[in-house]
Structures are given as C-alpha cells and as structure tokens.
Amino acid sequence: SQQGEEDPQALSIQEGENATMNCSYKTSINNLQWYRQNSGRGLVHLILIRSNEREKHSGRLRVTLDTSKKSSSLLITASRAADTASYFCAPLSGSARQLTFGSGTQLTVLP
Amino acid sequence: DAGVIQSPRHEVTEMGQEVTLRCKPISGHNSLFWYRQTMMRGLELLIYFNNNVPIDDSGMPEDRFSAKMPNASFSTLKIQPSEPRDSAVYFCASSPGGGGGDEQYFGPGTRLTVT
Numbered sequence A: 001s002q003q004g005e006e007d008p009q010a011l012s013i014q015e016g017e018n019a020t021m022n023c024s025y026k027t028s029i030n031n032l033q034w035y036r037q038n039s040g041r042g043l044v045h046l047i048l049i050r051s052n053e054r055e056k057h058s059g060r061l062r063v064t065l066d067t068s069k070k071s072s073s074l075l076i077t078a079s080r081a082a083d084t085a086s087y088f089c090a091p092l093s094g095s096a097r098q099l100t101f102g103s104g105t106q107l108t109v110l111p
Numbered sequence B: 001d002a003g004v005i006q007s008p009r010h011e012v013t014e015m016g017q018e019v020t021l022r023c024k025p026i027s028g029h030n031s032l033f034w035y036r037q038t039m040m041r042g043l044e045l046l047i048y049f050n051n052n053v054p055i056d057d058s059g060m061p062e063d064r065f066s067a068k069m070p071n072a073s074f075s076t077l078k079i080q081p082s083e084p085r086d087s088a089v090y091f092c093a094s095s096p097g098g099g100g101g102d103e104q105y106f107g108p109g110t111r112l113t114v115t
Helices: none
Strands: A005-007 A010-014 A019-024 A031-037 A043-050 A055-058 A061-066 A071-076 A085-092 A105-110 B005-007 B010-013 B019-024 B031-038 B042-050 B053-056 B065-071 B074-079 B088-095 B110-114
Touching (some): A005 A085, A019 A105, A031 A071, A043 A061, A043 A071, A071 A085, B005 B088, B010 B019, B019 B088, B042 B065, B042 B074, B074 B088
Antiparallel strands (some): A005 A019, A019 A071, A031 A085, A055 A061, B019 B074, B031 B042, B031 B088, B042 B053, B065 B074, B088 B110
C-alpha cells in the first residue's frame, strides 16, 4: 500500500473562508479516500473518489482528482469552527487491500 | 447501528502487565483493522482481518503483540508484556468490503498509558 502526502501540514483560516488541502501520491490508484479526525477521536470517512472520477461533492466538501499529476485536493467551502480537525488522504493502489495514512493537514478555523 | 465499539476507552497499566483491548465491529462488516496512533509515528496499521482471518500482520511491532478475531463480532489486541513505548491511542476500524478498498469506520479508540 502507498501513503499519501498531505500539504500543507497546517492551515489556519477565518470562519467563512474556504480551505484547500492537497494530497500527492506516487503510483496509480484504484481510489483515494479522505478522512477527518477531531482531536482525541477516531477518523471519520468523508469522501471516496475512484480513479475514473475527476470531481466529487458532499455538502460543503469538494474533492478533485488528477491522476496525471497523481494528486487530489479537498476543498471545504464556508468553513466553520467545527471543521477544525486533521484531514488525511489515503490512496489505494491496485493490489493493496489496506489503507496507509500520512501525517495529515491540521486545519484550524478561527471564529 | 452503534458504530464500532472499543473498550476500555482508557487504560493505565504498569510496565510488564498484560493489556487486552477489545473491539466490536459494525454488524455485517467483513474486514477489521487495528491501528496505533502516536505523535511521533502517526497512524500505523498493525493488522487487519477479512472474514475473521488475519490477512496482513506485518505492522505488528513485536511478538509481544497479538490479535485475534474469534468471530465476526469481536476482536482483541493483546500486549504482553507491556512497555512504556506502547503508550498510544489504539483504534479499531471495520469495513463492509473484502479489504481496504471500501471506506473504513473507526471506533473512538483506547488510550493506553504504560508507566
């Protein structure tokens, strides 16, 4: 399995602003998943995007995937203080069956 | 559904003692994963099961760690003997499919402190 690399490591924005986090990976994938972790809690699955998809939406979340650049981005629109959390991407390659998580992006939304 | 259930939520033990962490996956899920999270090493996959069978235990750090899944609704992670460096948050996750290709549902974690 391969590990995604999230960028930036930390991001601080004002409530109401948009937050964009990026993820890069090394080898071709079947799908890529985004997770959120609030402090002291387990990870929560946000979105799964398959290799043949370019964009996916879920509420205020928008995920894009560019397989030619081996990268994905997560956009949170109109951020809220409750969005403060760490965000992880997990790319899944063809033969792998388990996910590997990187260091994540720590997002802080200031009220 | 109650989600993935882990117990205990907190465990404090002395070095050398045996520690057993428990997990009840979501009913109907076929895969179960044990992770460990520390500040230094991040989130590490220790072992995962598919249909109660261990598929990949390459992440288990040492022979002191062992995991079992006697049935589809219960799994344990045991550390014997425990050491201070085992202090971490241990998460259990389950997935509906046959492997990590599906989304995973995480439990609340067990915070282990070994003194």
